[in-house]
Amino acid sequence: MPSRKTNQHRVIRIGNINSRPGTKISGYLNVADKAASSIALPVTIVQGQSSGPTLVVIAGEHGCEYCGIMAAVRLIGSITPEKIKGTLIVVPLANPPAFEERTLFVNPIDAVNLYASYPGSLAGTVSHMMAHEIFSQIAKKADFLVHLHGGDYNEALVPFNYYAHTGNRSVDSMSRKLASCFPVDYVLEAVMAREASSGSPKGTSYAATGAGTLYGEASLKQIPSTMCESGGEGKVEEKFVQIHYDGIMNVMRLIGMLTGVPGLREKQTKLSSPVLVSNRKAGLFNPFVKIGEKVKKGQPIGEILNFQGQVLETLRTPISGMVVDRINFAAADSYPTQKQPYLFYIAKTE
Ligand SMILES: [Zn+2]
Known part of the structure; x- marks a missing residue:
């Protein structure tokens, strides 16, 4: 070399x-x-x-x-x-x-x-x-x-x-x-x-x-x-x-x-078209999928609850692919922050 x-x-x-x-x-x-x-x-x-x-x-x-x-x-x-x-x-x-x-x-x-x-x-x-x-x-x-x-x-x-x-x-x-x-x-x-x-x-x-x-x-x-x-x-x-x-x-x-x-x-499998999935409602983040799980476009992957037990928002994946990365904090703001810029990182697997 x-x-x-x-x-x-x-x-x-x-x-x-x-x-x-x-x-x-x-x-x-x-x-x-x-x-x-x-x-x-x-x-x-x-x-x-x-x-x-x-x-x-x-x-x-x-x-x-x-x-x-x-x-x-x-x-x-x-x-x-x-x-x-x-x-x-x-x-x-x-x-x-x-x-x-x-x-x-x-x-x-x-x-x-x-x-x-x-x-x-x-x-x-x-x-x-x-x-x-x-x-x-x-x-x-x-x-x-x-x-x-x-x-x-x-x-x-x-x-x-x-x-x-x-x-x-x-x-x-x-x-x-x-x-x-x-x-x-x-x-x-x-x-x-x-x-x-x-x-x-x-x-x-x-x-x-x-x-x-x-x-x-x-x-x-x-x-x-x-x-x-x-x-x-x-x-x-x-x-x-x-x-x-x-x-x-x-x-x-x-x-x-x-x-x-x-x-x-x-x-090695190529990951492509990565997307970051964020929430819009504030509250308690409850994920439905783990890292490494394959997901289909439109599939519910998590939800945001309020403190009265109601579902405020259902998060869906915009693409079919794999959950590469997931945030674990349950505290979810209605806006992204440096500490929590997204909730899921999903990519296509070729
Ligand atoms: Zn790092």
Whole structure:
């Protein structure tokens, strides 16, 4: 696998880390300064002795998505310079404020979703500054990028991988191959449109589009990338941690960082035309379907009750497909919020 950024004969600098061939060094990258303290991301660089590609792994943009964070930490613990060719750069926690405050989806300082803030800007609020530093100081060093997510604290989902459709065939096909490294049954090729028809409710930044995401914007910079969604509901569950971890190990085999044959999933089902189903009435949300369930267009999938026991609204799926993702909070506002931008995420299964 040809490498565009052969870093082996020079020092790699990120934050307070100066890495050299044959070393494994951990440190911090300051991404923004508060009045009396700094927001610093933990970073580890593992540099093999021999030349090879640079893989960047980033987890923890959403502070309660613990399975990806755990897998990244496990990766840091298990990979040594002797084992690899090339360079592995791991950020196990991209959003320390959200992790510390146990905040759903957003950075608690500015209520902005870091997930959708790339490539970032130093002229923005703190999340835009963080995105700018992550993108310019870390992501741009990558030949390949792996981005780890999952359901947030209130969210259960079927594990799947995203990759972006940028129109650059060689980048897109490599991104697709990276996605097939993950032991998941489903993949979704995300469009890069800012205003996807299936996108986020107005006023929220959740969307089934790759625009503004780390894997999407990196792909536009010709860095093949994939994002794994595995785990959720604020839990550390071994089977979901393992999906992230095994996927990364397979990526490292595929791109020649590790020896061995990658265990690619040749038969992954493509998810398409994702839609977000929201409620209009406020009250108590009672779901009828679980994640992974197949549903038919028009089928009732949940209801909103008032506190007198009456049904105020019946939610129906606008398409036939599979329930990929479901919100678990029973409290339902009459408007979408960053904490609860939708109730169901449903996609067609080809
Ligand atoms: Zn997430």
